[in-house]
Amino acid sequence: MRSAVPLGFAAFSLAGCSSSPLGYLDATGPVGGPIARLGWGLIAISAGVCIVVGILLVIALWRGQRHADLEIKTVDDTAAIRWIGVGVAISTVFLIGAAVWTLVTVRQIRQPASATALSLDVTGQDWWWAVKYRGADPAQDFTTANQLVIPVDVPVQINLRSRDVIHSFWVPKLGGKMDMIPSRTNVTWLQADKIGDYRGQCGEFCGLDHAFMAFDVRVLSKPDYAAWLDRQLLPAAVSAGEPGFKTFMVRCAVCHTIRGTPAGGILGPDLSHFAERETIAAGLLPNTPDNLVNWINNTQTLKPGAKMPELHMLAAETRDVAAFLEGLK
Amino acid sequence: MSIGRLVIALILLVAVGSATAGWLVMSHRQAQNRIEVAYPEGVAAVVPLGISAGQAPTLNIGVANPLADDPNSVQDGKKLFRTMNCASCHGYGATGGMGPNLTDTAWRYGGTPIEVYKSIYEGRPQGMPAWGNALPPQTVWQLVAYIQSLGGTFAARPVSYTSPSPANPDQASQTGQKQ
């Protein structure tokens, strides 16, 4: 494909988009794909307009400078005005084309082709995401945080709510933004056609830690998803004898839930299967024991203003709690 | 005229300079959205949740809030009330929600300053965390000062629980009992 090299001009500036975790011009799937194609189309039109007008301007500047005398004289503008008309007519054609393409795209992505088999409730709050999976009966409901796990090739309906201010749910590689507005439930959907991890991010300014309000979308094959779901439905595998368990119950349990234990706080993320998560603190750090210790010790340095207080625990306590949490498969 | 311009330039310079300096100092301070505690390792005594379920023991009931009269403490306490997430249970106006209302005169664990202090310090069953390990006494007293400013607390001396809420808690804590 060496012939494609000259065409790499666009790649010069936009190649980075595909490597970026939040770039959306290489989005795929039934929602992201049409938007990405529309995006490339409108970029092409826009670049074309800029180039054409730039050339016109350069020619105009070049022509105009050849005059020696600068005396004013009457000019008949009929021809010039006709050319303005031509320019506006061409612009209008492109505008109408872009509008039609937009509306077709909107129609295409507004609803999934088949009914959604899976429906999740995502609640945004300062500054993390609670994700609720609804089972066939209420006993099978469970909540996780900062990570959506969905099966591949299945349209997933997402019900968006907010517990405090306006946030915006955005997984660039899978589709556009939808705001989470208190008192409203906005519904969007997404569908991934490739297995993998995708990054999500809050898209509406929501205060101090807006920069650090991210999440992960993990797309699994259907069997893997079923297995994951089964694991989630089990209570957390804990042994009450662990030193970290006791400390957690005293220090952390008022805000965090671990299903199957007395810990039932609902202010912070549910930590029942914490060890399965990719990241901690809403996409801030990779989920490793060292990072977890660092997070517990330096919450307010890492994420200034986060609602989780620094508890000033002893070094041994912190280690124990981290070890305990990292054992929650 | 040029003197006039000089005066304007001088005023501008002073205004911009002092505003910038003020912002640098103050916004840095505001950014410390955390409580600095010099907490010596080894002193950490874990106060187990629920140790004091039921009526709290009434030791030192006569202790008044040393910060009750300080308006800055009330403001700081109010800020803490939000930043430490008290508001998500007790409501932003402390009028209750998931947690009890703190502005009325109903106190399950006592409504005198030291009892409120103890509730914050030790935590209470069904959700109230123990903050004694996280917050220094000064800070807890600021929170108490804020709660006192809401008007539902009682004066420092033991009072009848049927007495109406004092209109001005600061005054009440000075004058003592109010029937």
Added chain:
Amino acid sequence: MTIGVDQRAAADTRQTLLDIWETEPGLYGWLATVDHKTIGIRYLCTAFFFLIIGGVEALVMRVQLAQPDLKVLSPDAYNQLFSMHGTTMMFLYALPMLSGFSNYLWPLMLGSRDMAFPRLNALSYWVFLFAGIFLYVSFPLGQAPNAGWFSYVPNASLAYDPGINMDVFALGLIFLGISTVVGSANFIVTLLRCRAPGMSVNRLPILVWGTLTASVANLLAVPAVSLACAMLWLDRRYGTHFFEVTGGGQPLLWQHLFWVFGHPWVYALVLPAMGIVSDALPVFCRRTLVGYTLVAISTVSTMVLGFGVWVHHMFATGLPVMSLSFFSAASFVIAIPSAIAMFAWIATIWTGKLQVTTPFLFFAGFIMLFVIGGVSGFMTASVALDWQLTDTYFIVAHLHYVLLGINVFPVIGGLHFWFPKMSGRILDDRLGKWTFWTMFVGFNAAFFPMHITGLMGLPRRIYTYPAAMGVGWLNLVSTIGAFVFAVGVLLFLINVAKSLRAGQAAGNNPWDAPTLEWATTSPPPVYNFATIPQVASRYPLWEDRLNEGEDRSVIGEAARDGMVLDRDKETIGVTPLDAEPNVVLKMPGDSVLPFLLSVGMLVLSFGLLLQAIWLVAAAAVCEFVLLALWLAPMPHDAVEKVEIYD
């Protein structure tokens, strides 16, 4: 001999007019002046001062964003800075700057002696100044507004934003709104009544069309945001529930009220600036503007359409797809009038004989930035694509191309163009060209990469970003570009300082421009024109050369039977459309009342901010007394009451 007599008579007339119009020297005169030129220059200087403040805020933010994971600023400090940057640039720089131009130029361009309501004019300046100060009052406390210039609720409500930050914002905008509204009303009435005889609507400069359109829009739009801010403040301080969800309020109501104001406002910030280009660019092409009528119509129609597109700021809020599609289509349509104006400018250059001066460079550069900002706007008009683009750096790039490209570049060009008129001295052209190239290169280096970072998904309004985003080097380029741009602004200031001291003298018409303001001296006398001009065409100073018709405008003392109006402080009033003179307007003298009234409003705002009832009451009483004094009828001599020219 007769010439000598004529000259002496003319000198006497000028002296008489000077005695009538001149402002008293000293502090009283300084506070009391109602001269539109002084007020205009004050507007320009104050707005430029705020531009510098907002620019420094931007530079500090750019330092923080230069590389991933920097910790130069805390998140709260960053939030304050970006909020104040936006508020300052949108409210305290962009519109006041254009008001400054219009204040200075309108009576000169229209051949009048002052604005219709000179005292209202002074009031609008003083209110703007004090509102600007008020918006910064909590800054030294480290509690500047921090929820963005758009200040979405509930993030701006008391629960999530304790402290006085957003109270200052809400009260400050209501306060500033007074300035905008009275200024707009003044412009509209001035246009309708205070023109030279013969200056009919088809002869108005495009700048006048632009400001007129913007003023009408402001009258309709500003009340929406003042109302929204009043509701926000009541929600915050008096427990109402306009936006409070727990009380049945609707957060989306804020967004509708804000953007139904915000979008027309954006057009109000660019249309007068486009007018500057439409008027000044042709001068350097040595011809008239191609398609005057088309450009005038496009100006007005942009604004009419501009009232119907506000929802494109809210595409992601979950409104019904049907209505989103309507607003998306309307947003595409609004590109058409802009295209007309753009092609008209290019055609003017194409068919012109170019004189490449500094202002010309700014205007030509502006056309390119206008196109780039236009097509990125075209992309965001697409509702489906906007679901991805919104709240990314792509929008930051777009709005800066629009607001810097279409406002700042014409404004700096316009300052180069009219500086000789204002000061009597020409800005250094060599330094000016350096200014242009520094600003142009710096601007594009700063903001073009933001298109790419936006397409790479970098969200806006974040105080830092992880290295994994891969946008570190692009942000570094942006930061360097921003500093280069700042150097350009600095060069401009140096040029102004240098030229004020030792610039080349300008003469009446250094650019050989066609409009009326160039007919009088530089700087103009306080009464503008000794004899009220009579206008016969769109380009009064080029009539002989264009030779388009029989009629000739009568300008200057050549008009022996012209109106001098030297009996008292007077100017001529005309019919709204055809500019037939029909009344002599008595103009009010200097007054310190506008200043005092503004001080009263400042005190009132402080009272509301501190919720100090006694202060509010005292200030309100003072305001009523001042207003009563202001509105008290002035006694006239019976003879002078009616003066009608047929």
